[in-house]
Amino acid sequence: MDLSLDLPGSFLFVRRTAARSITVVDREIAASFVLAPDRLLEDWPVADARMLATSHAETVLGLQPELVLLGSGEHQVFPPMAFLAAFLGKGIGIEVMDNAAAARTYDLLAAEGRRVVACFILPGN
Numbered sequence: 273m274d275l276s277l278d279l280p281g282s283f284l285f286v287r288r289t290a291a292r293s294i295t296v297v298d299r300e301i302a303a304s305f306v307l308a309p310d311r312l313l314e315d316w317p318v319a320d321a322r323m324l325a326t327s328h329a330e331t332v333l334g335l336q337p338e339l340v341l342l343g344s345g346e347h348q349v350f351p352p353m354a355f356l357a358a359f360l361g362k363g364i365g366i367e368v369m370d371n372a373a374a375a376r377t378y379d380l381l382a383a384e385g386r387r388v389v390a391c392f393i394l395p396g397n
Contacts (some may be wrong), residue, residue, distance in 0.1 A: 283309035283382045286375035286390075291346055294371065294392055306389045308335045309382040318393050320369070324351040329358035337389035339381065340366040343374030345393050 282369065284307060288295040293302040296312060306313040313335075320327055321344035329387040332340055340359055348370050369377070371392055378390035 284378050285382060288370045292395060294372065294375065301392075302394060304391075304393045305337070307378065308337070308390065309388070310326075311335060316391065319395065321345065321349040321351045321393055324355040324388055326354055326358045329355055332389055332391060333358070333362070333364075335343045335389050336349055336387065337364055338387040339389075340364060341367045341374045341378050341381075341388060341390040342366060343371035343390060344350055345395065346370060348373075375389040 284296055286294060286296055286307070287298070292306075293300050295301070296305075296307060301314065303314065304316040304318045306316050313331065314330065316328070318324060321342065344351070348368060350368050356366055367374075367377070371394075374390050374392065378388055381388040
């Protein structure tokens with residue numbers, strides 16, 4: 273049996289998640305960030321999903337997603353309704369999950385060519 277390693281080269285992908293960092297391609301990131309298949313926005317000023325405001329949504333909306341994944345940390349934590357409404361009011365779906373689930377879902381959707389944006393909240397911001 274022949275085995276071959278097929279790395280996604282056409283989009284930015286999450287390689288690994290940990291409690292305090294996430295590795296995108298080969299780069300370990302330890303602060304909250306926003307990830308699209310073609311763009312990485314570092315130092316997203318968010319430390320807790322419960323503190324998200326509509327101003328935080330503007331950064332994400334600027335990437336023109338069709339779907340947003342919110343990785344809220346090690347555990348699923350829902351943000352305020354005003355933050356969710358910023359997306360839903362524009363017809364953009366948003367799903368809230370822990371970082372590991374958001375990373376897996378993002379990689380799958382990005383590999384399918386979907387215009388997905390994932391927001392990852394990491395401690396220490």
